[in-house]
Amino acid sequence: MNKTSFRVMFPEAGRAELQSFPMPEIVKPTDIIIETEYSIVSAGTELACRAGIEGWAPLPHCPGYGSVGRVIAHGPEAKNVSIGQRVLTFGKHAKHTYTDHMAVPVPEGLDPVKAVFARMAAISIAASRVSEAELGDFVAVIGLGLVGNLSAQLFGLAGCEVIAIDPSPRRREQAKACGIPHVLAGGSDLKEQVAAITGGRMCAAVIEATGLSAVALDSAPKVAGVQSEIVLLGSPRAPYTAEVTAFLSGIHLALGAAAVKGALEWRFPTLAHPQGLYKHSIENNIQQLLRLLSRNKLSIDPLLTHLASPADCHAVYEGLATQKEVYTGAVFDWSKV
CATH class of the missing domain: 3.40.50.720 (NAD(P)-binding Rossmann-like Domain)
Structure with a gap:
């Protein structure tokens, strides 16, 4: 396996660039490693991080918290995933990412570009x-x-x-x-x-x-x-x-x-309760939103304004900050790096 991957970084306030970093590895038995296909920009949060005004994200910082990709490795205790399976996770803007808990299967036949919008809809559904x-x-x-x-x-x-x-x-x-x-x-x-x-x-x-x-x-x-x-x-x-x-x-x-x-x-628990002891969770919200997308109940095409190479990340963030009449939905296509 290649030992180097790529990720978007905010090295200092007002700047974004693509950097290399060591490939994530399996550390815990529940770890899941995912090769990212697409990641979506959450403009409000990520622009605040780029400006250096989010206390929980000191610079330098790797932004992003929504991606779709294929499982390429997992630990022996990872649940409900298999090699090659397409999943949505709360991944950063990186060619390879990992999780130890949130990997929601994407329904067969659902365009992964549309699927990644479920991450933003998970904010909306609150x-x-x-x-x-x-x-x-x-x-x-x-x-x-x-x-x-x-x-x-x-x-x-x-x-x-x-x-x-x-x-x-x-x-x-x-x-x-x-x-x-x-x-x-x-x-x-x-x-x-x-x-x-x-x-x-x-x-x-x-x-x-x-x-x-x-x-x-x-x-x-x-x-x-x-x-x-x-x-x-x-x-x-x-x-x-x-x-x-x-x-x-x-x-x-x-x-x-x-x-x-x-x-x-x-405000909701992250994972669904296996016995359903609480009604709502972020995982359950994601599952329901992916079902809605797979049934064409949510309209995504008018919202996707930029499908960009991660190498163009600085221009994308500048556009989101200064050209709001032009930029709405920005998605990074990781096949381009």
């Missing part, structure tokens, strides 16, 4: 899991990057009437192409636009998928109905100073949103 929105409810999703778009699609699959909101013309067109019924640009008359769609009822749930505190505090309450909920799907990072008394008063009096909920995917 909003569906924590929300109380039901069949027929109006749900607004603010922010139509990968996570927001896929969240809107998932609420639509649950029978909700989805209103997708984003100032970007490109992302609104992508949302329409994905079958989302109501797509708005926002603006000063956003409340009136949503009132017209909902007959004045406004939304039972508002999904904040931008990670911008201003959106959560200012925009989301405008479209929230009485006794509704605001779900924080995006991760807030940038400092924001604001007067919050009106926001808190609205929650207290239940004149609009009566609850604000967090929807970080890691």
Whole structure:
């Protein structure tokens, strides 16, 4: 076996490059080594890591946490995997990666490029899991990057009437192409636009998928109905100073949103319980999302904007940071290195 592999690295703030590194080896009996076919960029998290502002990812750092590939080796105690099997794992951007627990089989016939989007949808599905929105409810999703778009699609699959909101013309067109019924640009008359769609009822749930505190505090309450909920799907990072008394008063009096909920995917256990003692887990979410993708229930083609060589990683991250009208879904093709 080749002793050298390749991975994307952030050697310093603002830079990405492809570097060689020693091939991973079997250390524990549960280890699984995977030759990566495709890995997907999680733009918000990875751009924050590249900027050096994520405390858990000090530079230099190898980014990435979602990939699809083939099992090439495993320890004697690795469960439910076989050599040559295609799996989705929470792998970094590397030609070879390893895991000792999360290797979810990809259904036969599912395009691996589409399969890797299940990793981003696993972030999105957390909003569906924590929300109380039901069949027929109006749900607004603010922010139509990968996570927001896929969240809107998932609420639509649950029978909700989805209103997708984003100032970007490109992302609104992508949302329409994905079958989302109501797509708005926002603006000063956003409340009136949503009132017209909902007959004045406004939304039972508002999904904040931008990670911008201003959106959560200012925009989301405008479209929230009485006794509704605001779900924080995006991760807030940038400092924001604001007067919050009106926001808190609205929650207290239940004149609009009566609850604000967090929807970080890691609120759920990682692995499914073998006896089903808890309903939801990240592993179970991935399995369900892969099934939806294999049945063409989630639209991916409009979201894949860049299938790139890992050697072009610096240009990809620059594009995601500075050309949001051009870059949405970026996937590295590891057959190109």
